[in-house]
Amino acid sequence: MEQTKQIRLFLFSQHFADGLRVTLAIIAPSLAGAFLGDLESGINASLGALCLSISDAPGPLIHKRNGMFYCLAFVILMALLTGFLNHYIWTMGVLIAAATFFFSMFNIYGIRAASIATASLLIMILLMPVQLSSEKVLTLTLQIALGGMWYMAISMTFYLLIPYRPVQRALGDCIIETSKYLRIKSSLYDVRVDFKSAYDQLISQQSVVSDKQNMVRELLFKSRAINKESSFESRRLLVTFVETVDLFEQIMATWYNYEDLRKKYHSLNVLPKISVMIDGLANELLEIGQAIHSQSGYNSKINLMGRLSRFKQETEATLGSPLDFTLRKIIINMRDLGRRIDGLSRYFSEGREVEKTNLKRKDYLRFVPHQKINGALFLNNLNMQSSAFRHSLRVLITCLAGYILAKMIFTGEHSYWILMTIIIIMKPAYSLTRKKNMDRLTGTLLGAIIGLLLLYFIKDEKVLFGILVFCMLGTYTFVRVNYAVMVTFLTPYILILFHFLKLDVLDIAGERLIDTIIACLLSWIAMHFLFPDWESKNIKTTLLKVLQANLNYLKQLRMYFQQMQLNRVEYKLVRKDVFVSTANLSAALHRMQSEPKRRQQNQNEIYELVVLNHVLSSNIASLIGSAPQSNEVSSAYFRRIDGSIANLQDGIEKLSGLKSPEITRNGTTEKSAKTSGDFSALSQLNFIEKLSGDIKRIVGKIKPDKLLSQQ
Numbered sequence: 001m002e003q004t005k006q007i008r009l010f011l012f013s014q015h016f017a018d019g020l021r022v023t024l025a026i027i028a029p030s031l032a033g034a035f036l037g038d039l040e041s042g043i044n045a046s047l048g049a050l051c052l053s054i055s056d057a058p059g060p061l062i063h064k065r066n067g068m069f070y071c072l073a074f075v076i077l078m079a080l081l082t083g084f085l086n087h088y089i090w091t092m093g094v095l096i097a098a099a100t101f102f103f104s105m106f107n108i109y110g111i112r113a114a115s116i117a118t119a120s121l122l123i124m125i126l127l128m129p130v131q132l133s134s135e136k137v138l139t140l141t142l143q144i145a146l147g148g149m150w151y152m153a154i155s156m157t158f159y160l161l162i163p164y165r166p167v168q169r170a171l172g173d174c175i176i177e178t179s180k181y182l183r184i185k186s187s188l189y190d191v192r193v194d195f196k197s198a199y200d201q202l203i204s205q206q207s208v209v210s211d212k213q214n215m216v217r218e219l220l221f222k223s224r225a226i227n228k229e230s231s232f233e234s235r236r237l238l239v240t241f242v243e244t245v246d247l248f249e250q251i252m253a254t255w256y257n258y259e260d261l262r263k264k265y266h267s268l269n270v271l272p273k274i275s276v277m278i279d280g281l282a283n284e285l286l287e288i289g290q291a292i293h294s295q296s297g298y299n300s301k302i303n304l305m306g307r308l309s310r311f312k313q314e315t316e317a318t319l320g321s322p323l324d325f326t327l328r329k330i331i332i333n334m335r336d337l338g339r340r341i342d343g344l345s346r347y348f349s350e351g352r353e354v355e356k357t358n359l360k361r362k363d364y365l366r367f368v369p370h371q372k373i374n375g376a377l378f379l380n381n382l383n384m385q386s387s388a389f390r391h392s393l394r395v396l397i398t399c400l401a402g403y404i405l406a407k408m409i410f411t412g413e414h415s416y417w418i419l420m421t422i423i424i425i426m427k428p429a430y431s432l433t434r435k436k437n438m439d440r441l442t443g444t445l446l447g448a449i450i451g452l453l454l455l456y457f458i459k460d461e462k463v464l465f466g467i468l469v470f471c472m473l474g475t476y477t478f479v480r481v482n483y484a485v486m487v488t489f490l491t492p493y494i495l496i497l498f499h500f501l502k503l504d505v506l507d508i509a510g511e512r513l514i515d516t517i518i519a520c521l522l523s524w525i526a527m528h529f530l531f532p533d534w535e536s537k538n539i540k541t542t543l544l545k546v547l548q549a550n551l552n553y554l555k556q557l558r559m560y561f562q563q564m565q566l567n568r569v570e571y572k573l574v575r576k577d578v579f580v581s582t583a584n585l586s587a588a589l590h591r592m593q594s595e596p597k598r599r600q601q602n603q604n605e606i607y608e609l610v611v612l613n614h615v616l617s618s619n620i621a622s623l624i625g626s627a628p629q630s631n632e633v634s635s636a637y638f639r640r641i642d643g644s645i646a647n648l649q650d651g652i653e654k655l656s657g658l659k660s661p662e663i664t665r666n667g668t669t670e671k672s673a674k675t676s677g678d679f680s681a682l683s684q685l686n687f688i689e690k691l692s693g694d695i696k697r698i699v700g701k702i703k704p705d706k707l708l709s710q711q
Contacts, residue, residue, distance in 0.1 A: 005290060009176075012294035014058060014169040019477025022053045025154045027472065029147050041143050047126065048147025051075045053476070054119040056155050057112050058166060058215065060222040065156065067112045072148045074103075074120040079144050082127040083137030089407055092128065093400065099124055100399045100423065104392035107428055108381050110371045121423045128416050164233050165295070167219045171241055172293025174212035175344070178248050179285035181205045182337075185251060186278035188258045189271045195259055203586050203614055209248060210583030213576075216241050217367050240292070240347045247285075247340045249575060254333045255618035256326070264326075270315060274330060277311055280304075281337055288344050298348045304338040367576060387538060390531035391428040398422050398526040402519060410518060412511045421519030426526070430534065431591040433527050437520045439484035444516045447491025448509045454492060455499055468496045535592040536601040542581070542588045543606070544655055546613050547695070549574070549581040551648040553620045554688075558641045560624055571624075578617045586610055602702050609698055616691045623684055640685035647692035651699040 010016055026049045033042015055071035056064060078099065085091040103117035123144070132140060159166075184202045187193045220241060265271050284304060291298035312331050316323060323331070381388050402422050406415035425436035458464055474489030491512065499505050552574045560566055589610055592600055 008294055009290055012169070014166060014173075015481050016477050017165070017169075018056075018058075019473050019475075019479075021154065021158055022056075022151075022476040023469065023472045025049050025151045026053065026476075027469065029150060044140055044143035045147030045150065047123070048075065048144035048149075049151035050147075051119040051123050051144070052148040052151040052155075054122065055112065055116045056151075057115055057480075058170070059112065059218055061156075061159055061163075063112060063218075063222065064159065065152075067116060068148075068152045068155065071116045071119050072145065072152065074116060075123050075148060076141055076145050078120045078124045079127060079141040080137065082124045083130070083132060083140060084134070086128055087131055093403060095124070096399055096403055096419070097396055101392045101396040104395040105378060105381065105388055107391065108377055108386075108388045109373055113371075113373070118423060122420065125416050125419045125423070128419075129413070164237065167216065167223075167237050168295060169293055170212070170216045170219050171237060171244070172289045172291075174209070174216050174241070175244055175289030175292060176286060177205070177209045177212045178244060178251070179282045179289055181209050181248070182251050182285060183279055183282040185254075186275045186282060189261070189275040189278065191262050191266055191271060195262070199258075199611070203610060204590065206252075206579070206614070207583040207586045207590075210579050213245060213248075214580065221367055236347055240344060243340065243344055245572075245576075247337070247344065248579075249621050250333075250337060250340060252618045253621035253624075254330075254337075255615060255622060256330070261326070268319060270319065270327065273311070273315070274334075277308065277334060278337075280307070281334065281341060285341050285344070288341070288347070292347060298345060300342075300345060304342055305335070308335050308338050367573065384531070387428055387533050390533055391426075394526045394530045395423065395426050397530055398426065398522050402522055405518060405522075410514065412515070414508065414511055415515060417512055417515035418519045418522075421516055422523055425520065426523050428533065429591055430527050430532065431594040433523060434594060436483055437523055440487055440516055441520055443484045443487025444491050444513055447488045448495070448513055450488070451492030451495035452506070452509055455495065455505055461500075464496055464499070468493060468500075471496065534595060534599045534601075535588055536595075536599060536603075539585075539588050539592065539606060540655065542585050543609065543699075544652060545577075545581040546585045546609070547648055547652050547655070547699075549577040550613055550616055550620070551645060551652070553578050553617060554641060554645050554648065554692075557620055557624055558638065558645070561637055561641070566624070575621070582610075582613055582617060585613065605698050605702050609695060612691055612695050612698070616688065616695070619684055619688050619691070623681060623688070636682055637685055640682070640689045644685075644689045644692040647689070647696040651692075651696040654696070654699050655702065 026046050029045035029049060030039065030042040033039045033045070036042075052068055052071055052075070055067045057067070059067075081095055081099075082092075085095050099121060103120050106113040106117035127140075130140070181202065184198060184205055187198045188195065188202070220238060261271065280302070281304070284300065284302065287300075288298055290296075308331070311334075315327065315331070319327070322328070380386075383389060399419055399422055402418040406418050410418070421440060425433060425440050427433045427436060454464070454467060458467070471489045471493035475486055475493055478486040478489065491509075494512070495505050495509055498508050556566070556571050556574050585606075589603075589606055592603060592606070
């Protein structure tokens with residue numbers, strides 16, 4: 001059953017849908033050309049479709065359209081320049097140097113712009129060995145342009161026919177990853193599970209959930225058709241996503257000192273039962289996510305609230321009634337989670353009315369980042385302090401080295417594969433380049449073995465063509481999922497394609513492997529010795545953002561206690577910043593851990609800050625969600641909150657090395673108010689003040705000169 005669900009999930013995934021669309025769009029021009037007796041023109045058009053598909057990243061319709069339009073313009077420009085300049089080694093060398101630097105700088109504009117850059121460089125590299133007359137260059141460029149326009153038309157048509165499917169898939173993915181986060185959290189109660197390992201997984205999974213939430217925000221809030229709430233489907237997608245984020249906050253907010261819990265209740269055998277109950281909630285959440293993802297029906301197989309009530313009764317019968325405060329709070333939290341998960345299942349109630357949210361389009365747009373595309377940003381990054389500039393120089397020098405080797409030493413017919421591999425695997429971060437490097441090597445070797453075995457044992461051309469299409473589908477399905485798997489599909493795809501073109505496949509396989517090794521070696525040398533960009537030198541900005549986000553979170557808590565109400569939009573914006581910045585810090589730590597040991601400066605301190613900030617944000621969320629409902633708040637509350645704010649402000653000032661004009665010190669001002677008598681809230685505020693003090697202390701251990709921020 002589980003395998004069947006996973007297969008179904010894959011077949012309904014956005015990655016598989018994209019792979020199927022890209023495969024059909026690329027293969028159609030070649031088949032049409034073969035049918036009309038002009039295979040060469042068909043292949044050229046397929047090349048244009050391939051380049052456009054690289055820029056067709058998931059996102060709102062307007063971003064997809066604009067991205068593909070600019071990609072087509074750059075591809076046409078690079079096809080013309082390459083066709084006119086590739087007759088001479090030195091002119092081609094100048095073009096390679098200029099293009100690799102210029103397009104590598106596109107990383108400053110985000111992922112979509114970087115994919116446009118990759119497509120533009122790819123067409124240049126593929127056309128390098130094709131020397132034609134001026135008239136034929138124009139014809140070739142026209143055919144590539146027509147292929148690109150064909151792909152653009154196909155992509156836009158698919159989107160217009162099924163506008164909600166990308167959002168449904170992204171929302172389903174988000175809920176599925178949230179269920180995994182809840183499942184990991186359930187393991188914290190299980191005394192048989194190693195606590196540190198489980199907690200590391202929890203922090204890592206928070207990054208995944210944050211990425212999925214950002215994807216849904218992009219698709220929902222930047223799509224005018226959806227955020228205008230013009231239909232039942234758009235409204236329920238919005239409401240379900242808002243409920244999912246609220247659910248994730250509540251999961252985060254249910255924080256305890258799990259190591260103390262394990263010691264306290266170890267002999268009572270109650271924690272494993274709690275773990276099983278929370279795991280059951282995670283299973284139910286997973287079922288909902290899978291149903292939304294695959295656009296299928298959902299029927300709960302268990303009565304969540306009834307099961308939780310029975311658990312409470314059984315626990316009271318075993319341990320005696322009433323239960324102590326901690327166990328009672330855990331059970332209440334589980335029931336709240338159960339109600340929220342039940343609420344998510346309302347997505348499937350077709351007959352129900354979905355209320356419009358109170359947010360306006362300008363409010364939605366505040367939840368998503370807006371990348372400005374302008375020349376000023378490009379010019380401002382033309383200095384050695386910019387990581388994008390140093391990365392562009394690395395790519396330029398490495399590509400020139402690869403070009404010289406291809407022309408002077410490794411002069412095979414397909415030696416352009418050296419440059420192609422370099423532009424694909426070289427990324428601004430060392431850890432990403434290292435992973436791409438290893439994936440490329442292993443995928444190429446495995447793919448070459450598979451391709452040669454297929455060609456040796458299978459002689460039927462129709463069967464080989466079917467395998468070719470299957471390998472294409474695998475290549476374009478996994479291109480954004482798993483690079484190693486993608487390359488494993490890509491290599492036999494290329495070998496079978498060259499087999500149909502009547503070329504020596506064994507020689508091509510050997511040449512491809514040698515070119516890959518050369519490119520990977522050059523990339524490895526460049527990342528180590530050409531303006532290296534170690535994560536420890538870039539993490540200061542990420543740390544400051546986390547501290548500032550939690551500082552703003554504390555200020556929201558203080559405001560709540562002052563007014564006993566929240567500005568929901570402002571609160572959710574602050575909460576989103578906390579989720580995103582904490583996830584970014586966790587991701588930065590993981591990147592650092594994959595770098596050479598001698599480059600991992602302040603690793604222990606940064607790990608402690610990741611954990612402490614996660615615990616801090618969880619406790620703030622918990623207090624906001626369960627604060628005493630009274631207009632009379634103890635002055636001690638404000639002393640604790642102001643002390644916590646002062647600690648974080650001190651930490652920010654120590655880390656930045658200067659007092660920021662944006663930071664206003666609140667001090668420890670007392671408010672004239674009566675005591676509410678809520679001892680648990682005051683205890684939690686004491687704990688928050690201690691956490692903020694620990695953060696301040698650890699920040700003080702980090703030497704500012706070892707955290708050179710890259711602005």
